[in-house]
Amino acid sequence: MTWIILGIIAVIVLWFILTYNGFVNLRNRVENAWAQIDVQLKRRYDLIPNLVNTVKGYAAHEREIFEKLGELRAKAMGAESVKEVGDTNNQITQALRTLFAVAENYPELKANENFLKLQEELTNTENKIAFARQFYNDVVMQYNAAQQRIPASIVAKMMGLTPKEYYPVDEGERGPINVQF
Structure with a gap:
């Protein structure tokens, strides 16, 4: 009888250790995924001043958009929560x-090699951000789901784990796309 009780206790302890390590692994994956978003956002923030300065040379009177981009860049770099980062970056x-719509009005700017290079780098960065955001949200979904499953939810509560926030999507991107031919 003692061996059976010790066996049950050993199975419970082993299950607890495996579940705990699973949560540690998922938490680290979420943090890594967030770090990947952060790297791409930093790259984006570094490109914005170069792009603005290039456009300023051609469209100096478009001051409002330049100021807004500067303010948003500073706000995004100081953001702390996932929602705040996401909303500001949207x-x-x-x-x-x-x-870029303003740039369409300046044919000389559209032909400028620096502008074209910066526009291409920014487009590539936007694609990387979208991929990193998707990966982050996938890992957050796995992490949050693992916390809700029984009996692992008991270990999650004991560890004090709380669900992570998803990276928000721009509300404008949720609506239907208007395609015209």
């Missing part, structure tokens, strides 16, 4: 779209 995306 605003930056909208401001960059406006900047």
